[in-house]
Amino acid sequence: MARNITILAFLIGLLTACTYTMKVRDxxxxxxxxxxxxxxxxxxxxxxxxxxxxxQGKIAFLLGESYRQMNKSDQSIRWYRIAYDNQxxxxxxxxxxxxxxRAERYEExxxxxxxxxxxxxxxxxxxxxISACQIAQGWKQLPPExxxxxxSFNTGNSDYSPVVxxxxxxxxxxxxxVSTGDETYNWxxxxxxxxxxVDLNSNSVTGFDNNLNTDNNEGTVAFNRDYSEIYFTRCFxxxxxxxxxxxxxxxxxxxxxxxxxxPLPFIQEGVNYVHPSLSADGNTLYFSSDNPDGWGGxxxxxxxxxxxxxxxxxxxxxRSVNTPGNEKFPFIDGDTLYFASDSHTGMGGLDxxxxxxxxxxxxxxxxxxxxxxxxxxxxxxxxxxxDAPLPDGVLQAGYFTSTREDGIGGDDIYRFxxxxxxxxxxxxxxxxxxxxxxxxxxxxxxxYDNPTDPNSKVLGRKPLPGSEVLIQYNxxxxxxxxxxxxxFRLELEENTxxxxxxxxxxxxxxxAYFSTVGIGRDPNNPVQTFExxxxxxxxxxxxxxxxxxxxxxxxxxxxxDDAKPTLDELARNLKLNPDIRIQLGxxxxxxxxxxxNEDLSQKRAQSAVDYLIASGIDPARLVxxxxxxxxxxxxxxxxxxxxxxxxxxxxxxxxxxx
Numbered sequence: 001m002a003r004n005i006t007i008l009a010f011l012i013g014l015l016t017a018c019t020y021t022m023k024v025r026d027x028x029x030x031x032x033x034x035x036x037x038x039x040x041x042x043x044x045x046x047x048x049x050x051x052x053x054x055x056q057g058k059i060a061f062l063l064g065e066s067y068r069q070m071n072k073s074d075q076s077i078r079w080y081r082i083a084y085d086n087q088x089x090x091x092x093x094x095x096x097x098x099x100x101x102r103a104e105r106y107e108e109x110x111x112x113x114x115x116x117x118x119x120x121x122x123x124x125x126x127x128x129x130i131s132a133c134q135i136a137q138g139w140k141q142l143p144p145e146x147x148x149x150x151x152s153f154n155t156g157n158s159d160y161s162p163v164v165x166x167x168x169x170x171x172x173x174x175x176x177x178v179s180t181g182d183e184t185y186n187w188x189x190x191x192x193x194x195x196x197x198v199d200l201n202s203n204s205v206t207g208f209d210n211n212l213n214t215d216n217n218e219g220t221v222a223f224n225r226d227y228s229e230i231y232f233t234r235c236f237x238x239x240x241x242x243x244x245x246x247x248x249x250x251x252x253x254x255x256x257x258x259x260x261x262x263p264l265p266f267i268q269e270g271v272n273y274v275h276p277s278l279s280a281d282g283n284t285l286y287f288s289s290d291n292p293d294g295w296g297g298x299x300x301x302x303x304x305x306x307x308x309x310x311x312x313x314x315x316x317x318x319r320s321v322n323t324p325g326n327e328k329f330p331f332i333d334g335d336t337l338y339f340a341s342d343s344h345t346g347m348g349g350l351d352x353x354x355x356x357x358x359x360x361x362x363x364x365x366x367x368x369x370x371x372x373x374x375x376x377x378x379x380x381x382x383x384x385x386x387d388a389p390l391p392d393g394v395l396q397a398g399y400f401t402s403t404r405e406d407g408i409g410g411d412d413i414y415r416f417x418x419x420x421x422x423x424x425x426x427x428x429x430x431x432x433x434x435x436x437x438x439x440x441x442x443x444x445x446x447x448y449d450n451p452t453d454p455n456s457k458v459l460g461r462k463p464l465p466g467s468e469v470l471i472q473y474n475x476x477x478x479x480x481x482x483x484x485x486x487x488f489r490l491e492l493e494e495n496t497x498x499x500x501x502x503x504x505x506x507x508x509x510x511x512a513y514f515s516t517v518g519i520g521r522d523p524n525n526p527v528q529t530f531e532x533x534x535x536x537x538x539x540x541x542x543x544x545x546x547x548x549x550x551x552x553x554x555x556x557x558x559x560x561d562d563a564k565p566t567l568d569e570l571a572r573n574l575k576l577n578p579d580i581r582i583q584l585g586x587x588x589x590x591x592x593x594x595x596x597n598e599d600l601s602q603k604r605a606q607s608a609v610d611y612l613i614a615s616g617i618d619p620a621r622l623v624x625x626x627x628x629x630x631x632x633x634x635x636x637x638x639x640x641x642x643x644x645x646x647x648x649x650x651x652x653x654x655x656x657x658x
Contacts, residue, residue: 027062036066057086064095071377071403071410073103090119090459097129102348103405104140104376106133120447122462124486128345136347139370148372148416150407151399153203158193158410160401161220161275161329161381166227168387170198170399171208172413173219193217195232211258212251220329220381222276222285228253231276231285234261248273248287266303266311270561274298277330285311286330286337292565296324300339318518319530320363321355329380337363340380344368348376352400362520365528373416377403381413393420435521437492438529439514443467443482443502445536454540463487464536467504473497492516492530500534501576507536509576541656544585546633550608550652557603559611567608570654571615581658583623584608589646590629590638602626608652623657 024030027043040063047059064079077099083092097112110133117123153159159174175193195208195218207213212232221232230253235246249261267273268291277286283305288298299322301314317337321327325343328350332338335357340350344366351374353366373379381401388397396418401411445464450456463486471478473496480488492498493516500512512534519528547570550563559567574580586605588597605624613619634645641649 027059031062031066034069036069039063039066040070053086057083057088057092060086061088061092061095064092064099068095068099073099073377073405077103077105090116093119097126101129101133102376104136104348106137109133117460120459122447122460124442124444124462125447125460132345132347135345136376139347139368139374142370143422144372144419145370145421146373146416146418148400148414150412150414153198153205154408154412156409159413160411162198162399162401162413163221163223163383164385164387164399165197165223168200170200170413171221171223172196172198172205173221174205176205193219195219195221209258211260220275222278224278224282225280229278229282230258231264231278232261233274233276245270246272246274248276248285264311266314272298275329277332279332280334284332286332287314288328288330289314295319295322297326297343298328300327300330300337318363319515320365320519324533326350329382331381331383333384338382339366340378340382341366347371347374349378349403350380352379352382358520360520362518364520364522365525373400375402375404377405378411379404390417394418395420433523433526436527437494437516437519438527439490439492439498439532440529441469441488441490441500441512441532441534443469443486443488443504443534443536445507445538452540454538454543454545461533461535464504464507467502467507467536469534470501470503472499472501494519500532502534502536504536506539508539508573508580510534510536510573511576539580539656544653544655547652547654552604555600557600557607559607564611567611568615571612571617574612574617574621580656581621581623582654583625583657584612585625585627585653585655587627587631587633587649587651587653588629589649590632590641591646592629594628598626598628598630600626601628604652 024033024035024038024042027039027046030036030039030042043059043063043066047056047063050056050059060079060083064076064083067075067079077096080092080096080099084096093112093116097109097116100109100112110130113126113129113133114123117126155174155176157174157176159172159176161173162170163172165171172195173193174196176196192215194213196205197208198205212218212230214234217235219233221230223230230251232249233246234249247263247267250264251258251261264273271292272290273287275288278284279286285303285305286300287303288300290298291301294316300317302317303314304312306312316322321337321339323341323343325341327339327341327343329340330337336354337356338352338354340352342350344351344353346368347370352369354369355363355366358364368374369382373382379400379402382398383400384396384398390397394417397416399413399415401413403411443464444461447459447462448454448456449459463482463484465482465484465486467482467486469480469482469488471480471490474493482488492514496516498514498516500514501509502512503509512532514530514532522528547566549566551560552558553560574582584605586601586608588601592600602624603626605626609619609622609624612622629649632649633651634641634648636642636645
């Protein structure tokens with residue numbers, strides 16, 4: 001996992017598990033199966049042989065993607081720029097802008113984001129990124145609160161997520177070459193990740209425990225106070241070159257070893273659970289999960305141990321901490337929570353933030369630790385070492401992980417000390433502080449590459465003026481109409497749930513939710529501003545729209561568990577829009593007999609309809625239609641269709657017919 005399992009699997013959430021070694025012969029296939037270390041060599045040769053600028057642009061973009069996944073900023077920037085200059089389009093410009101931001105080339109990044117907004121026809125889309133670049137420039141000029149140094153035991157591979165262990169030691173996660181198993185993780189070209197023990201006195205690094213390390217990816221640990229319990233992440237492989245789900249595992253210390261780990265009981269199938277951190281009393285476990293019931297992406301949860309010793313029901317932390325983006329790698333230190341986020345205003349990728357629990361149980365606004373703890377790269381896995389000796393002038397010591405470019409490998413572990421800050425200037429504080437919670441809401445619509453085709457690429461979003469928003473809270477109702485900027489403003493009440501329903505003629509209604517429950521007052525930040533975006537879908541009457549993530553087992557038509565979230569969302573939209581009637585369509589690829597494909601596709605379409613009926617949708621609003629192989633998305637000679645083309649043709653769709 002390492003360099004990119006930390007970044008995109010452990011980082012982006014340990015969201016994946018194992019993509020095993022698979023023999024590939026061309027660069028595109030290597031990228032598709034996440035063998036990025038293999039891809040760069042193949043793609044470079046293909047680029048040199050390409051006969052047109054358009055083909056060079058396609059290959060250059062894949063090289064940019066591969067180098068990005070391998071945390072090589074300079075190379076990714078170069079190849080994204082080459083891709084854009086060779087007519088690849090807005091995707092190359094977008095990745096180029098983000099790569100510049102990760103490299104802390106903020107002036108260039110701001111210009112690239114401005115160019116990108118102009119090109120897609122919506123400066124709105126990247127306004128926050130431009131603002132974040134300006135803020136990061138200011139932070140770099142501030143007197144630093146911390147001093148940092150990269151540690152010598154890091155390798156050219158990825159070393160990350162340190163946790164303090166007994167006897168001046170650390171337990172880290174690493175994909176160094178001595179990891180368990182014989183396979184290579186071709187995402188990085190390195191081994192799969194394991195847990196390792198670092199002796200800080202000698203800098204020696206050894207495997208942590210054979211009962212914990214397996215051929216799967218293990219990482220990000222937490223211990224109780226006396227080190228008799230361990231909690232860690234394991235991402236399971238299904239052995240088919242595909243990603244699997246990550247679970248939180250628990251084990252007990254038995255003598256000098258550990259018991260066979262077991263998954264924690266509250267874990268749901270089809271959801272990733274990663275990055276545990278245990279409170280000092282051992283009774284509250286913090287972790288990150290991509291549960292669809294969260295605020296979006298990965299969110300941080302807390303679960304309490306009940307009196308009988310069992311874990312209760314995980315609770316989602318408030319919007320002071322969680323955002324629609326990704327929050328990961330929590331570390332709880334007394335009443336203070338440190339975590340990584342890519343959505344709170346930051347300097348590049350993941351940044352490290354802190355919040356603290358207030359006396360009423362709510363959480364203070366997230367505070368960015370700024371440079372040099374944070375950088376344009378991914379910064380995460382922050383822990384404090386309370387046993388470290390602190391010389392005069394040092395308030396705190398500990399460790400964190402970063403992908404910044406002055407390191408040794410992909411992800412590297414750094415040591416930090418927090419120094420006594422200079423005396424702040426004297427500021428007169430008013431006797432009474434006025435606290436406010438403000439909400440800026442936006443109603444938007446999608447920008448399609450082809451404005452008449454809802455299945456074409458979405459380039460971004462733009463304001464949808466004239467939209468109406470119904471706001472409901474505490475038994476009250478308000479109606480607002482947004483202006484040219486698509487925006488509405490609202491002063492929020494504390495400890496209140498808000499429901500929003502946006503509508504506009506010729507668009508589907510869409511709802512949103514925001515809660516101020518758990519958002520605490522902070523004297524250092526008395527006015528807090530939050531944001532809600534509601535994206536309305538234009539009604540394309542009688543045009544098929546492909547439903548993503550609807551798959552069926554071979555020769556079967558029952559609804560799989562991984563298809564249910566998509567159908568649940570469709571059912572929700574139908575309830576919000578009771579006046580529409582839709583057709584559910586199912587298409588097969590060209591393989592198999594025509595009559596067989598027609599029968600199979602009709603059964604699959606009917607299964608989707610039956611699922612919606614069971615979800616409370618009136619049967620009169622639904623029509624099932626099996627098309628068999630008669631309307632391929634990609635028109636190719638059947639014997640010569642690629643597997644990707646066959647997959648595109650095997651699709652489930654819906655269209656609004658009334």
